[in-house]
Amino acid sequence: MPTTSTEPTRRRPTLHDVAARAGVSKSLVSLALRNSPKVSPASRAAILTAAEELGYRPNRTASSLVQQRTHTIGVHILDLHNPVFAEILDGVHEAARQHEYSTLLVTGNADRQTEKREITRLLESRVEGLILIAHRLSDEDVADIAAEVPTVVVTWPIEGIAQLDSVSGDDALGMRLGVDHLVALGHQRITHLSGGDNRIAHARQAGYEAAMAAHGLAPRIVSGGFTEAAGYAAAREAVGPPRPTALVVANDLAAIGALAAMRELGVNVPGDISIVGYDGMRLLESLDVTTVTQPLADMGRQAANLLIERINQPGRPSVHSRVATGLVPRGSSGPCALESSL
């Protein structure tokens, strides 16, 4: 070991140091720094300058320990790369800040195992509540967690678990809107690029199937995923004969991938094929892509508010909020060019 000239790194000043310098007790310093009204103006001034001069910083760990509160909520988010989640987070942050909660953000885009480990860490940090945004856990795992700490799941409802609330879009309705939109434009051969093997994907796929059935149309599904790459691959597969005239894609990112595939294949959008995405991420406006929208920031806000309510009132019955789902028609979808295939 090389003996680095590490200067003794003098200990950070504590309440005690400030007290000594201001000539009062640590208790009074504590009160003063938390703006208690019972501190005389004189002492307060002395304390404040002493703290300033020493560069005092309160130690949150110590304070959390004795207060038995951390004023922190844990947020677990599946994947930061999808801008959708950033938009949800905006809402979470806003609401949390409003109620003077900090957030502890972790991401688990690897497997279920690391996801569990990350959440364990949050619990060890004694977060007062947990928001799970698009997780990969089993229902039992979620129930276990919810039994331990107030929890809100964002993106789909899980009914029947105590102490658990949820905020979700209406995937059945959303898919219905997407399909209706295309049918209204004259499309019949509408293929769904699925989101792969996970909960949201299944719900959306089921929604698609139901919507097609409602129109008496035959569903066709190509399995994909929630990334650009997956959408790209699925789209290339989907255009094989019989070529569909429209694609409803499981999410926006995959829709972007699908768009890329069409460009590469020289297939004109929306002339030859229409594309509809799902999620309503902001970027799609610039890209002029039709999509099913959800009030993302609002979902985050609701999640945080529900959580904080439950923290303050642990016994209250579960709330499962479904947010409004809509469709924004844009340039990626247009009238069907083919004569009706009937």
Added chain:
Amino acid sequence: MPTTSTEPTRRRPTLHDVAARAGVSKSLVSLALRNSPKVSPASRAAILTAAEELGYRPNRTASSLVQQRTHTIGVHILDLHNPVFAEILDGVHEAARQHEYSTLLVTGNADRQTEKREITRLLESRVEGLILIAHRLSDEDVADIAAEVPTVVVTWPIEGIAQLDSVSGDDALGMRLGVDHLVALGHQRITHLSGGDNRIAHARQAGYEAAMAAHGLAPRIVSGGFTEAAGYAAAREAVGPPRPTALVVANDLAAIGALAAMRELGVNVPGDISIVGYDGMRLLESLDVTTVTQPLADMGRQAANLLIERINQPGRPSVHSRVATGLVPRGSSGPCALESSL
């Protein structure tokens, strides 16, 4: 206040409880749970089952307090909406995890004031180091922070501050590459859509000006920003006569906005006008946009590694790492259609 039937919410089990149940002392429990080799197999087994049965969870706050270490680094990121930052974060997370550090992620996309407040929170949580990804602070603020805790700034170098390292791309080179690429394609009227009034934007603008000068070309700059909306607006302004044949845009997000503007105006890309972005975010591959790239994840990884090095060796001299910057030609840039205007 309604008297909610809040069951007494029995206290979480502590080391003490586990010790009592296993019939040993709390010290031994502590050792056992940290896999100390000095615990007999018998006690270890007893302790582990007791902990399991009670659903014991170590309390990180308490442990941090006594250890005077949190094993946590704070990450402040400007804006989660820009996927670029998500990619940098990937690297940070990976490296942090490798060294058994947790990360505390905060975002400050509002003003400088909230940014400072958020960082204060991190310091109060006693993070052992800080990574600032594209901050808005003054140099003095950064120096103050670095004096208090090891700090790494990502996205541009700040020389001359003790205890501070940095990881940055080479904006001058990057812009040079962008301009060179366009000039090689025959462009001369190359307009820069700037990133607004901030550090990175200035560096990139300066790089653009230098590159143009090197080719003996007259610079033209339209001031914009780092968002889609800003890029959109700037691009609309930029196409006014004399119309440029190419745009070098301050970042990728703005380039997407510029693309949207061109589509809306019916200007063909790259037929009528070429567009080059900056940052190298993954999404641009799908959108087939030429851009200046940086090894984003690697930047994050380097930042975390530098930080951890410095935590372990506070006295070591500052390192300012510059990562490789390159250009990926894609479909948004092509040969200049105009005959040379000379």
Added chain:
DNA sequence: CCCAATGATTGGAACGTTCCAACGTTGATG
């Protein structure tokens, strides 16, 4: 048979804060 050495276990101090009951001062009240 004792002593030293090894291994396993323990109690108490410490970390920096908040909370609480108690304290001294002051000024007004009877």
Added chain:
DNA sequence: CATCAACGTTGGAACGTTCCAATCATTGGG
């Protein structure tokens, strides 16, 4: 002048852990 309330202030306990020195039990060597 005694009593009381209000106010400002204080010391000590507590939070749940880790660290350390000290203790206890066990073994082996002389």
